[in-house]
Amino acid sequence: METSSLxxxxxxxxxxxxxxxxxxxxxxxxxxxHMFICDYKDGSWQTxxxxxxxxxxxxxxxxxxxxxQAVFEGMKAYKDEQGKAWLFRPEENFERIxxxxxxxxxxxxxxxxxxxxxxxxxxxxxxxxxxxxxAGNALYIRPFVIATQAGVMASPSTEYKFIxxxxxxxxxxxxxxxxxxxxxxxxxxxxxxGAAKAAGNYAGQFYPTKLVQEEGYDQxxxxxxxxxxxLEEAGTMNIFFRINDTLVTCPISERILDGITRKSVITMAExxxxxxxxxxxxVTELIEAANNGSLKESFGSGTAAVISPIGTIxxxxxxxxxxxxxxxxxxxxxxxxxxxxxxxxxxxxxWRYEVK
Amino acid sequence: METSSLxxxxxxxxxxxxxxxxxxxxxxxxxxxHMFICDYKDGSWQTxxxxxxxxxxxxxxxxxxxxxQAVFEGMKAYKDEQGKAWLFRPEENFERIxxxxxxxxxxxxxxxxxxxxxxxxxxxxxxxxxxxxxAGNALYIRPFVIATQAGVMASPSTEYKFIxxxxxxxxxxxxxxxxxxxxxxxxxxxxxxGAAKAAGNYAGQFYPTKLVQEEGYDQxxxxxxxxxxxLEEAGTMNIFFRINDTLVTCPISERILDGITRKSVITMAExxxxxxxxxxxxVTELIEAANNGSLKESFGSGTAAVISPIGTIxxxxxxxxxxxxxxxxxxxxxxxxxxxxxxxxxxxxxWRYEVK
Ligand SMILES: Cc1ncc(COP(=O)(O)O)c(C=O)c1O
Ligand SMILES: Cc1ncc(COP(=O)(O)O)c(C=O)c1O
Numbered sequence: 001m002e003t004s005s006l007x008x009x010x011x012x013x014x015x016x017x018x019x020x021x022x023x024x025x026x027x028x029x030x031x032x033x034h035m036f037i038c039d040y041k042d043g044s045w046q047t048x049x050x051x052x053x054x055x056x057x058x059x060x061x062x063x064x065x066x067x068x069q070a071v072f073e074g075m076k077a078y079k080d081e082q083g084k085a086w087l088f089r090p091e092e093n094f095e096r097i098x099x100x101x102x103x104x105x106x107x108x109x110x111x112x113x114x115x116x117x118x119x120x121x122x123x124x125x126x127x128x129x130x131x132x133x134x135a136g137n138a139l140y141i142r143p144f145v146i147a148t149q150a151g152v153m154a155s156p157s158t159e160y161k162f163i164x165x166x167x168x169x170x171x172x173x174x175x176x177x178x179x180x181x182x183x184x185x186x187x188x189x190x191x192x193x194g195a196a197k198a199a200g201n202y203a204g205q206f207y208p209t210k211l212v213q214e215e216g217y218d219q220x221x222x223x224x225x226x227x228x229x230x231l232e233e234a235g236t237m238n239i240f241f242r243i244n245d246t247l248v249t250c251p252i253s254e255r256i257l258d259g260i261t262r263k264s265v266i267t268m269a270e271x272x273x274x275x276x277x278x279x280x281x282x283v284t285e286l287i288e289a290a291n292n293g294s295l296k297e298s299f300g301s302g303t304a305a306v307i308s309p310i311g312t313i314x315x316x317x318x319x320x321x322x323x324x325x326x327x328x329x330x331x332x333x334x335x336x337x338x339x340x341x342x343x344x345x346x347x348x349x350x351w352r353y354e355v356k
Numbered sequence: 357m358e359t360s361s362l363x364x365x366x367x368x369x370x371x372x373x374x375x376x377x378x379x380x381x382x383x384x385x386x387x388x389x390h391m392f393i394c395d396y397k398d399g400s401w402q403t404x405x406x407x408x409x410x411x412x413x414x415x416x417x418x419x420x421x422x423x424x425q426a427v428f429e430g431m432k433a434y435k436d437e438q439g440k441a442w443l444f445r446p447e448e449n450f451e452r453i454x455x456x457x458x459x460x461x462x463x464x465x466x467x468x469x470x471x472x473x474x475x476x477x478x479x480x481x482x483x484x485x486x487x488x489x490x491a492g493n494a495l496y497i498r499p500f501v502i503a504t505q506a507g508v509m510a511s512p513s514t515e516y517k518f519i520x521x522x523x524x525x526x527x528x529x530x531x532x533x534x535x536x537x538x539x540x541x542x543x544x545x546x547x548x549x550g551a552a553k554a555a556g557n558y559a560g561q562f563y564p565t566k567l568v569q570e571e572g573y574d575q576x577x578x579x580x581x582x583x584x585x586x587l588e589e590a591g592t593m594n595i596f597f598r599i600n601d602t603l604v605t606c607p608i609s610e611r612i613l614d615g616i617t618r619k620s621v622i623t624m625a626e627x628x629x630x631x632x633x634x635x636x637x638x639v640t641e642l643i644e645a646a647n648n649g650s651l652k653e654s655f656g657s658g659t660a661a662v663i664s665p666i667g668t669i670x671x672x673x674x675x676x677x678x679x680x681x682x683x684x685x686x687x688x689x690x691x692x693x694x695x696x697x698x699x700x701x702x703x704x705x706x707w708r709y710e711v712k
Contacts, residue, residue, distance in 0.1 A: 028417070028508035035416060055413045060391060060521050061384070062412075065502050068424050068555030069562070074508075105562035142508045146421050147559075152384035152430075152498050152523060154592050156562045165416050167508060182547070189545035189581040191538070193560040199424030200556020203503075204549040206425070206461035206512045225545040226582050236510050 006116050007036075011124065012052035020168065022130050027304070028140065028167050032125040036117040036164035039148075040107055045162070048113045050121055053165065059150035063157040069147035070199035071100035074236075074303045075260075077122050077139040077166075077355065079131040080343035085122055085139075085355035088341050090115065092260045097143060100196035105156040106145055113162075114143070121164060122355045128168050133342040136171030140304070172304040176311030179221045179234060179300075180212040181283060183316055186225035187232070187255070194255035205235050217314060219300075223283065224255070231281045237300030237308060238262035242329050243289050244296065246275045261301040261337075267349060268336050274329055283315060290320040298322060299330040306341075307334040362472050363392075367480065368408035376524065378486050383660070384496065384523050388481040392473040392520035395504075396463055401518070404469045406477055409521065415506035419513040425503035426555035427456035430592075430659045431616075433478050433495040433522075433711065435487040436699035441478055441495075441711040444697050446471065448616045453499060456552035461512040462501055469518075470499070477520055478711045484524050489698040492527030496660070528660040532667030535577045535590060535656075536568040537639060539672060542581035543588070543611070550611035561591050573670060575656075579639065580611070587637045593656030593664060594618035597642065598685050600650050602631045617657040617693075623705060624692050630685055639671060646676040654678060655686040662697075663690040 012033045020030055031053050038048035064070050073093040078086050094115070098108040118141070122129070130137040143164045147157030185208035187201065188194020194201060209220055221239060224230040231250060233239055238259040240249045247269050252258045269276050289295035290313065298310040309330050313320045324331070339345035340352060368389045376386055387409050394404035420426050429449040434442050450471070454464040474497070478485070486493040499520045503513030541564035543557065544550020550557060561576065568576050577595060580586040587606060589595055594615040596605045603625050608614045625632050645651035646669065654666040665686045669676045680687070695701035696708060 026507075026509075029506075031417065053416075056416050056418075057411045057413050060409070060412050060519055061387065061498070061523075064555075065420060065426055065500060066428055066498070066555055067558035067562075068426060069559040070421055070424060072422055103563055104559045105566055140508070142417070142422070144421060150385075151382075152496070152521070153382075154558050154561075156566070163416055165508070167417075184547050186545040186547035189542040189548060191540050191542035191581055191584075192545060192548075196560075198556070198559065199420075199422055200554070200559055202423035202510050203425040203460045203554065203556055204552075205510075206423075207459055210461055210512070225547055228547075 006112060007048045007050055007120055009050045009120065009124070010052065017127055022137070022168060025168055025170050027169050027172055030167055032128040032139070032166040032168070034121055034124050036121045038113055038117070038162045040160040040162070041158070045110055045113065048117050050117070050124065056161070058148055061150045061152050063147035063149050063151065066152055067147065067154055068200040069104050069106055069157055070144065071097055071104055071106060072142060072144035072197055072199065073097045075141045076303055077129050077141060078341045079129040081131055084343065085126055085129050086341065086343055087118065087353040087355060089260055089264070089351050090118060090353050093143065096197060096258065097145070100198055101145060103193045103196040104198055106147070106160060109145070109162050117164060119355055121166065125166060126355070128166065130168065133338055133344070138169055140167045140169045142167065172308070176309045177219060177300060178217045178312035179219050179310055179314070180215065180217040181221045181231065181313065181315040182208065182223045183228045185220070187222040189225060190255065192255065195253065195257060197257060209235060217312070229282050229284070231283060231286060232256050234300050236304060237302035240265065240299050240301060241281060241286065241295060242297035244294050246277055247329060248277045248279065248281055250281050251278050259301055261303055261306060264337055264351065265301045265307070265333055268333050269329065271348070272332055272336060287315060287318070295320070295322065296325050297329055306337055362468060363404045363406055363476050365406045365476060365480070366408065373483055378524060381524055381526050383525050383528055386523055388484040388495070388522040388524070390477055390480050392477050394469055394473070394518040396516040396518070397514070401466055401469065404473050406473070406480065412517070414504055417506045417508050419503035419505050419507065422508055423503065423510055424556040425460050425462055425513055426500065427453055427460055427462060428498060428500035428553055428555065429453045431497045432659055433485050433497060434697045434699070435485040437487055440699065441482055441485050442697065442699055443474065443709040443711060445616055445620070445707050446474060446709050449499065452553060452614065453501070456554055457501060459549045459552040460554055462503070462516060465501070465518050473520060475711055477522065481522060482711070484522065486524065489694055489700070494525055496523045496525045498523065528664070532665045533575060533656060534573045534668035535575050535666055535670070536571065536573040537577045537587070537669065537671040538564065538579045539584045541576070543578040545581060546611065548611065551609065551613060553613060565591060573668070585638050585640070587639060587642060588612050590656050592660060593658035596621065596655050596657060597637060597651060598653035599645050600652065602633055603685060604633045604635065604637055606637050607634050615657055617659055617662060620693055620707065621657045621663070621689055624689050625685065627704070628688055628692060643671060643674070651676070651678065652681050653685055662693055
């Protein structure tokens, strides 16, 4: 057992790393040797610990099972060819998980615990981060908070666990994505918690997503719940449309997750000389652009895949297929961001954060 | 160890019942000696078991923690003065949990397992059900389903646990409730899963509820998320208004939980000769009725409290206080329903279900 200044560290005695085939990973299935865990009780966060990856033991009445107080983050660590590990804008994830927590009445976490916890955990499990930009090798990092107080009364929990687990991954979508625009189901309400990365925002999407998958699509593009006229986001991605030579994405709102990749895409596109408009995009406008050929590209942005080109868009009975133009924006932006993430390009925006 | 036809039963060797002060119970804090548990894996529900009440051990990547696939029910068992235990409309709870499950892409449960599981569990823990209608003594029963598959990918779980735990309780609210009508935050989206008794519908209410509690209210009355003009329901209760001599409640919809107490109130009120209207109620109408004195009563309905009279209603800066009329509908309906639940009145509607 070692003790860092803030964090109590207990190392595993049996690394699982030799059992893992890093060339054939299923996204989110394999976990590293250690996890970070910090308990909230008696009104404050206790001493954080790094422990061997292990199951959680919770009372069956723990509030997370009944009232859904659970928020999470998704981030990645990348390894460069020199063997150094890097995080991408981790402070953004820290701020967002606290924003999510606030909306779900979960106590906010402590920045030093988060950043030092990540750093220590990644140092310990550094061998699990593989280099290889082309294969999309990375370590997917999942910080999350769950309500652990025992008791079936619908009120905020007095106890929580903040946990970080890590999973080695490769590129997420390998094919272009087929999406269908929602015209009945919705993801978020006005005045709801759609902007929070809360567990409760995901389960509700599975059934409508299954319905479109039965029609041959991969994901739903969510629209506003009032009249399904404004394009909002996909299940785990924000969305962009290239109309003629302008890249358009809708503004974030209390219904939409403020994606860190989305922000980075906007900044990077502008750096690459692409005109970006952040404004409402209606279904009517999109259909018109698809019909008259001015819709040149569309893609989703998110930590898992950086950018996922959209190859097919459907709305009710109409289907449009998009062919990538030669001066493909999505490919250029994706490469520019990946080059920063894997430390092969200059980090002009201060996005990289070295693990050391 | 015993084996019922369907369920494998393992009894506890150490009953906790003597440690419990049944006259000073905190709602939902104390649990009985046993629990029911049934696993779903390999595409089907496995042999259900009754076990000593015990913690759950789950991988930190279990989907319930990340994607919120979790639904539940709330029901009660009552003991009559002859020592017989009764459930109230349990098949309604069974149907509703399956409806909730379907919306969250959770496999539906098996009716015999549910009803026989309840029956065996309540027989085993029968001593925990105390008679006493005036004190509101009952056993609160919490069936719930959680997604247990390990893995951080946003897709439906392939493994679940269906669990039933039980908690001895007394009357829930002892005072009249003070409510404030929502004019910014919302509970559910059109096309969302507000009609499901899903964990994710509760966590989002805690923060807005805390805000009204800071102003001295107990609960929020939710309104539609489009323009906050239609009165929908409270956090864990459906709502009724008595306008002159008519009892009014809004229709259920995909945004509102189809409360079993609500249904029972409508039926019982009609039996008592009260005119009931199921129709939209607007905030404007309510304010008018409150101002001109035609709003005579208001109450919430739910399993926990049966009927909770509302004493104060606020909207923005306006506050109305309601004084119970002499021919109080809520008291009459509550008594009539409790009399059925505690087996002191005839069960004309076939609502009672004997545990035996
Ligand atoms: C609903 C939703 N929208 C968008 C995103 C993209 O956010 P980010 O770019 O921060 O990963 C995610 C998460 O990955 C998400 O879950
Ligand atoms: C949101 C909500 N509305 C209404 C109710 C009332 O439903 P029931 O009468 O079936 O208990 C409940 C549950 O108790 C609830 O959670």
